[in-house]
Amino acid sequence: MGGIQIVLSEFSNSEKENLLKHFSNVDDYVFAIISPRQVDRGALMSRYSRTDKSMRKIFLDEFLQNENRGEEFYNKVLLEYGDDSVAELGEAQIAIEGLSNIAVKKIEDRRIGLSYLEKSSRYVAWDKKVNGEFKFYREPEIMSSKFADKYIEACNLDFEVYSRNIQPVINYMQEQEPIESQKFRNSDGVDVQFSKLSEDEAKSATRIYNATIRAKALDILRGILPASTLTNVGITGNGRAFEYLLTILYSSNLQEERILAEKIHRELNTTIRSFVRRADDIHGKALQKYLGEIKTKSGALSKKYLKAKSRKNFLADLIDFESQKKAEEKIISAILYEQSNGISFRDISSQVQKMSQTDRKKIVRTFASIRQNRRQRPSRAFEMTEYTFDFLTNFGMFRDFHRHRVLTLERQLLTTNHGYVVPDEIKQLGIKKDYDDCMYKSKEVYDIMKTKIPEQAQYVVNFAYNYPYFMKLNLREAVHLIELRTVPQGHQDYRKVAQEMFKAIKKVHPNLSSIIKFVDMKSYKLERLEAEKRIEEKRKKLA
Numbered sequence: 001m002g003g004i005q006i007v008l009s010e011f012s013n014s015e016k017e018n019l020l021k022h023f024s025n026v027d028d029y030v031f032a033i034i035s036p037r038q039v040d041r042g043a044l045m046s047r048y049s050r051t052d053k054s055m056r057k058i059f060l061d062e063f064l065q066n067e068n069r070g071e072e073f074y075n076k077v078l079l080e081y082g083d084d085s086v087a088e089l090g091e092a093q094i095a096i097e098g099l100s101n102i103a104v105k106k107i108e109d110r111r112i113g114l115s116y117l118e119k120s121s122r123y124v125a126w127d128k129k130v131n132g133e134f135k136f137y138r139e140p141e142i143m144s145s146k147f148a149d150k151y152i153e154a155c156n157l158d159f160e161v162y163s164r165n166i167q168p169v170i171n172y173m174q175e176q177e178p179i180e181s182q183k184f185r186n187s188d189g190v191d192v193q194f195s196k197l198s199e200d201e202a203k204s205a206t207r208i209y210n211a212t213i214r215a216k217a218l219d220i221l222r223g224i225l226p227a228s229t230l231t232n233v234g235i236t237g238n239g240r241a242f243e244y245l246l247t248i249l250y251s252s253n254l255q256e257e258r259i260l261a262e263k264i265h266r267e268l269n270t271t272i273r274s275f276v277r278r279a280d281d282i283h284g285k286a287l288q289k290y291l292g293e294i295k296t297k298s299g300a301l302s303k304k305y306l307k308a309k310s311r312k313n314f315l316a317d318l319i320d321f322e323s324q325k326k327a328e329e330k331i332i333s334a335i336l337y338e339q340s341n342g343i344s345f346r347d348i349s350s351q352v353q354k355m356s357q358t359d360r361k362k363i364v365r366t367f368a369s370i371r372q373n374r375r376q377r378p379s380r381a382f383e384m385t386e387y388t389f390d391f392l393t394n395f396g397m398f399r400d401f402h403r404h405r406v407l408t409l410e411r412q413l414l415t416t417n418h419g420y421v422v423p424d425e426i427k428q429l430g431i432k433k434d435y436d437d438c439m440y441k442s443k444e445v446y447d448i449m450k451t452k453i454p455e456q457a458q459y460v461v462n463f464a465y466n467y468p469y470f471m472k473l474n475l476r477e478a479v480h481l482i483e484l485r486t487v488p489q490g491h492q493d494y495r496k497v498a499q500e501m502f503k504a505i506k507k508v509h510p511n512l513s514s515i516i517k518f519v520d521m522k523s524y525k526l527e528r529l530e531a532e533k534r535i536e537e538k539r540k541k542l543a
Helices: 015-018 038-050 055-063 069-082 084-089 101-108 148-164 166-176 197-222 238-252 254-266 282-305 323-339 343-354 357-369 393-400 422-431 432-448 455-462 475-485 492-508 531-540
Strands: 091-100 112-117 184-185 191-193 230-238 316-322 386-393 408-412 466-476
Touching: 015 055, 038 055, 038 084, 038 091, 084 238, 091 101, 091 238, 091 254, 101 230, 101 238, 101 254, 112 238, 148 166, 148 197, 148 432, 148 455, 166 422, 184 197, 197 432, 230 238, 238 254, 238 282, 282 343, 316 323, 316 492, 323 343, 323 357, 343 432, 386 393, 386 475, 386 492, 393 466, 393 475, 393 492, 422 531, 432 455, 466 475, 475 492
Parallel strands: none
Antiparallel strands: 091 230, 112 230, 184 191, 316 386, 386 466, 408 466
16 A cells, blocks of 8 residues: 555553544554643644654654643744744634624635635525514614714615515415426336326425525525625634635724624634734735725725716626637647646747637537536636626616635625616516615615715615626636526526526627536526425435
8 A cells, every 4th residue: 555654553542542632543654633722732733743753653742741832833934933824723613693794704705724614695584673672784874974864764765665575475376387387207207297296295295395495586586685684604713714714894983794704713813823923914904905995995096097977787797818829729739738748838838829719619619529527627728718797787686796715806885876677577566666775765765875974875876786897807717607507596697697698608709608518598496496306306305
């Protein structure tokens, strides 16, 4: 077998007994670190790079008799040597309950080192009250201002309209898409009409149908919710990423985000204190000041050099891309590089530039043809060309696209300046007046707040209002985003946008777009139905 062969007699019986409390085994060259303290696990990993001892030997010699050894080592490395990378060796999980959709987006702006799970607006309704109040953020500066009463009135109206229409929308969708008209899988694995199912199969089908209809109803209504709506988020990440997140939040102009920084920092101090100690020390405060200056300077320059213009009504506008020939040459050169037996990239590129258009097309189509499903991502060669899209989509939809982080995304403040979307079902159900009333009230309150407190004014803006942002992404990531966001179970709003992105790429790069092989250009009335069927099948197997 490969690897370093461990001599079984290297450790005494008593040493083995101690080691097995901190490592998964004592006699193999692959093992897990199971030491209960996070700081010790991280310190062992970083100490590993500064000695030729085995990790288990390091533990016996340096850590076993010194409970503070991990803390001491981190302090030394981080403070004396400034080795930021060791801060990635400490991990923590934080849960935050009851933060606004403004604050959660600021947290989720962080791209590397953190993973998030947020409360879904598709599966969870926001119709419950706590102590007689709907769950939206009472922003301190707004609440201490003359705008407080109007802000509360606008948010309450949103939640009242949202809450009282959940059941009517469910009823409407049941009428439009009755269970009898849907097909469900029977015990033989065949899709049949509901009426042809056995009693047990019908119970299962009803469960699938009800979950699908409820998700659809909440999808239709989510545009009414304001950005102040309280949500929950779980964050898993390393110390370095958490430290930067804290610095970002500490530098915020919003009190909610500064309070969150203090609370998150307090909780991280209970698990990975050494990894986040610089978030608000002299170095952290200097970085906070720098981040504030970036915002101030860019704001001043925008006012100096830019004139306000009304935006065109579009979903996705492709504003920057390479020529088809240049993009293909770069990607094909990267494809050939790995197996080119030492030929320089410059020479490969030079030879590829002499290829005919037919040959380039064949090469790209070859790599498109070998993809069997969307999880088989194209190779990194397809990262060699990039696209910049300008978006104007509703804020609710932005929340879904915002989850894609292997790209550059910049966004503006949330406003009521760009109009709002109205789902067709809202019109057909006859509740458009109530829906419009929510939007008009929000705009009225936003407009009186925006000159005095523009960032705080965002809290009153509904998910339905259009929101400007841009993305710069490479073709490989575009494949992932477009194929994922056009699957049948996707929300109809972002499915349309992803489809527009595909059309734009296909127009400028008709050959390269063939790698986006599993885009779905169809529309669906009950997006979640097939997904709920698969979940039910898994549930049965598990049972």
